Amino acid sequence: MESLKALSAIEQQVAAISRSTDALEMRSRRGILLLHGIREQKDENLCELSLSLFSNHLGGLKLSADQICKSVRLGLPKQDKPRPLMIKFFSEVVRDSVWYAKAGFKGTGITISESLSC
Structure with a gap:
């Protein structure tokens, strides 16, 4: 009976740690946007491009x-489809200003999405 209580306590701790880890991961992704549909070029400067x-x-x-922390392509290169461009901003305010202005890409083939956990 005591071993069942101990097992139950461990399961609760694992669940709490899992929730905490998920919350931390989501918080770390708040400053990130993904740009899709941007053709890749050899020796591209991703910060200047964005x-x-x-x-x-x-x-x-x-x-x-100086408002962009990091710009990288995600995944392995493919012949038929450009890889998404991940942009991490130093400020969530700047990230949000880009997010809310995303309608400016309408008709260009470029889309913006949030970086959400799987």
Whole structure:
């Protein structure tokens, strides 16, 4: 009987740790957006590319390189489809300004999505 209580306590602890880990992962993804449909080029500067896209399509949104923490392509290269571009912003306010201006990409073939956990 005592071993069942101990097992139950361990299961509760594992569930609590799992919830905590999920919350931390979601918090770490809050500053990230994914851009889809951007053709890949050899030796591309992803930070400059993303800043150029934002300034050209998002209604005068002025961003600088110091507002972007990281820009990387996700996954392995494919011949038929460009990899998504992950952009991590230093500020959630800047990330949100890009997110809410995303309608500027309408008709360009470029889409923006949030980085949600699986």
